Amino acid sequence: MKHAATFLVLILLFALPVVVLALVSLAPGWRFPDVWPADFSIKGLIYLAQHQRQILMSLGSSCLFSLLTVLTTLLMCLLPAAVFARSNFSGKALLEGLLLAPALVPPMTFAMGLHFLFIKFSLADTLAGVVLILAMFSYPYMFRSLVAGFQTMGKDYRLCAENLGAGTMSILLQVELPLLMPAVIAGGSVVFLVAFSEYFLVFLIGGGSVDSFTGTLFPLLNSSNRSLAAILTLIFLCLPIVLFLVIDTILVQAYRKKGMI
Amino acid sequence: MSWTIKHCLRLSPLILPYLVLFCGGVFLTVCQSFGILTPLPHEGGALDAYAKLLADPAFFASFFFSLGVAAVSALLAVITGTILAYRVWQLPRQLATASLVYKIPLILPHISVAFVILIFWSPSGIVASVAHWLGVIQTLHDFPNLLYSGWGIGMILAYTLKGTPFSMLLVMALLFRFDVRQIQTATMLGASGLRIFFTIVLPRLAPALHTGFIILFLYSFGAFDIPYVLSESRPGMLSIHVYNLYFKHDLARRPEAMAILVIMFCFAVLFIIAYSKIVNRLESGVRKL
Numbered sequence: 001m002k003h004a005a006t007f008l009v010l011i012l013l014f015a016l017p018v019v020v021l022a023l024v025s026l027a028p029g030w031r032f033p034d035v036w037p038a039d040f041s042i043k044g045l046i047y048l049a050q051h052q053r054q055i056l057m058s059l060g061s062s063c064l065f066s067l068l069t070v071l072t073t074l075l076m077c078l079l080p081a082a083v084f085a086r087s088n089f090s091g092k093a094l095l096e097g098l099l100l101a102p103a104l105v106p107p108m109t110f111a112m113g114l115h116f117l118f119i120k121f122s123l124a125d126t127l128a129g130v131v132l133i134l135a136m137f138s139y140p141y142m143f144r145s146l147v148a149g150f151q152t153m154g155k156d157y158r159l160c161a162e163n164l165g166a167g168t169m170s171i172l173l174q175v176e177l178p179l180l181m182p183a184v185i186a187g188g189s190v191v192f193l194v195a196f197s198e199y200f201l202v203f204l205i206g207g208g209s210v211d212s213f214t215g216t217l218f219p220l221l222n223s224s225n226r227s228l229a230a231i232l233t234l235i236f237l238c239l240p241i242v243l244f245l246v247i248d249t250i251l252v253q254a255y256r257k258k259g260m261i
Numbered sequence: 262m263s264w265t266i267k268h269c270l271r272l273s274p275l276i277l278p279y280l281v282l283f284c285g286g287v288f289l290t291v292c293q294s295f296g297i298l299t300p301l302p303h304e305g306g307a308l309d310a311y312a313k314l315l316a317d318p319a320f321f322a323s324f325f326f327s328l329g330v331a332a333v334s335a336l337l338a339v340i341t342g343t344i345l346a347y348r349v350w351q352l353p354r355q356l357a358t359a360s361l362v363y364k365i366p367l368i369l370p371h372i373s374v375a376f377v378i379l380i381f382w383s384p385s386g387i388v389a390s391v392a393h394w395l396g397v398i399q400t401l402h403d404f405p406n407l408l409y410s411g412w413g414i415g416m417i418l419a420y421t422l423k424g425t426p427f428s429m430l431l432v433m434a435l436l437f438r439f440d441v442r443q444i445q446t447a448t449m450l451g452a453s454g455l456r457i458f459f460t461i462v463l464p465r466l467a468p469a470l471h472t473g474f475i476i477l478f479l480y481s482f483g484a485f486d487i488p489y490v491l492s493e494s495r496p497g498m499l500s501i502h503v504y505n506l507y508f509k510h511d512l513a514r515r516p517e518a519m520a521i522l523v524i525m526f527c528f529a530v531l532f533i534i535a536y537s538k539i540v541n542r543l544e545s546g547v548r549k550l
Contacts, residue, residue, distance in 0.1 A: 002348075002351075003348075003351075003352055003353070003356060006345070006348040006349065006351075006352065006360075007356070007359070007360070009345065010345065010349070010360055010362055010363055011362065013363075013422070013425065014362045014363050014364075014365045014366060014426070015362045015365065017365070017366075017377045017380075017381070017422075018365060020377075020380060020381070020387060021377070021380070024380060031385060032384075032385035032386070032389055032390050032393070032401055033389075033390050033393040033394065033401075034390060035387075035390050035391055035393075035394045075274060076274050076275050076278060077274075077275060078274075079271040079272070079274055079275075080271060080272045080274060080275040080276070082271065083268055083271045083272055087268070089268065098279075099275065099279060101283070101530075101533075102279075102283050103476075104475065104476065104479050104529065104533060105479065105483070105525075105526055105529040105530065106479065106480075106482065106483020106484065106500070106522075106525050106526070106529060107483070108483060108485060108500055108503060108522060108525075109286075109287060109290055109483070109522045109523070109525055109526040109529075110282070110283055110286030110287045110290065110526075111286065112286075112290060112503070112507060112518070112519070112522060113285075113286040113287060113288065113289030113290030113291075113292075113293065113519070113522075114282060114285065114286035114289065116289050116293065116298065116300075117285065117286070117289060132278075132282060133282075135278075136278065136282045136283055136286075139275070143275070193367070193368060196370070197369070197370025197371065197372075197373075198370070198486075199370065199371070199372050199485075199486045199489075200484075200485040200486055200489075214370055214372060214486075217370075217372060217373070218372060218490075221372060221375070221376045221379070221490055222490070226380070229376060230376075230380075233369065233373040233376060233377075236368070236369060236370060236373055237365065237368055237369060237373075240368050241368065
């Protein structure tokens with residue numbers, strides 16, 4: 001009985017919105033006072049098919065800059081995370097606090113100042129500019145995750161590889177990175193989600209020339225035809241889930257091949 | 262010496278972008294708030310924009326409104342998230358998988374969460390329909406205009422819905438490392454469920470609650486996406502105010518937009534410092550098990 005109550009709350013809060021979105025996407029004319037849609041139509045789906053190209057383009061563009069953001073944050077954080085996990089130096093706690101700040105302070109505060117710089121260096125309205133700004137405020141998640149990953153891994157693997165004569169690069173790429181994969185995935189999924197769902201920063205720095213899924217969805221939210229917005233929101237929900245499942249499967253297979261699990 | 266240089270080199274992939282993009286970005290915001298490096302040459306004193314803001318009651322209204330929306334939504338999200346996480350943690354293993362539905366709002370972008378709130382809570386929305394069906398209201402006009410009440414209720418609902426799973430995630434991470442024997446001992450000694458929750462479980466969860474509150478509070482305080490969908494005109498959130506000044510007014514008002522951002526930035530930094538100091542002081546007196 002106690003568990004049933006917990007479940008009811010979970011479902012009302014988190015699953016019901018999805019059910020309602022699915023209904024709205026099939027019933028554009030669902031209005032007060034109907035508790036259940038009076039009639040269903042596939043107008044939303046037809047519209048989706050008509051604007052297929054534009055929607056797929058923006059979806060692709062969003063995926064591209066989000067994945068590039070994950071890659072950028074990984075490159076930025078890999079070596080520094082190793083330093084933070086393995087050595088103590090004076091001012092480490094302060095530096096760590098400072099480095100986590102971009103995820104806490106409102107991103108507008110530095111992004112709008114940077115906009116000026118990006119215009120000067122013609123980074124505004126480019127993919128590179130969007131990736132840089134997204135990486136700048138999402139890297140703390142990758143950083144935290146990698147530091148934890150390095151700490152769990154310990155120093156032994158590295159020492160062992162060093163004793164066997166491996167160079168710095170081959171230790172990093174062949175020994176440490178495969179072992180760090182769970183941490184990379186954990187940090188990377190958060191960075192991906194943050195980048196994928198951001199509206200304002202992409203709009204500010206991308207200025208309309210970098211397509212984004214949020215940018216396509218936004219004007220539809222307040223339009224009279226809600227079903228298209230509902231369909232796009234459902235796509236929003238499914239795409240990351242599919243992506244995570246694919247990555248998970250690929251990784252499990254890769255580890256099996258190497259005999260690690 | 263070589264040790265230090267080696268460390269600096271290894272830290273550089275993070276430190277350099279940090280200095281150029283983050284510190285540089287904040288520096289440029291500060292500069293523009295003083296009228297330096299603005300698109301139009303700034304006429305007048307360096308502190309004009311600040312003087313204008315501080316003399317404007319609308320700015321303060323907007324500042325405290327943002328503060329209120331952020332504080333209420335972060336508090337609600339942390340409380341709901343903690344209770345739900347505790348209950349989900351107690352679920353039998355077979356049911357635990359089904360409880361993963363709580364991750365849905367984590368994946369949804371902020372603007373979609375705002376859209377969900379629109380569908381449910383607008384005057385002709387689902388909640389109104391259900392209320393009508395139950396006979397609570399007779400016509401459309403009987404339903405309170407929650408989204409445009411001037412209290413930011415729509416935004417609070419959206420931020421709470423988005424923030425609850427986030428704090429659940431943080432709390433759950435701590436709960437999985439929690440020693441169940443402490444609860445078993447307390448039960449054997451006759452402690453009630455509530456007493457166990459408040460005196461044994463809650464103190465252990467404190468770090469996650471504090472982190473969650475700081476992150477959610479500051480995010481809602483300065484974010485743009487949800488207010489842009491659910492905004493009420495007066496008093497608006499600060500971010501909407503900045504957006505209007507930046508994009509919709511003429512360039513001469515750029516320093517004002519930047520001055521608001523500088524004030525937001527300083528507030529965020531001061532808040533983090535003050536909050537962690539207070540938490541440290543409170544916890545230094547607590548006996549650790």
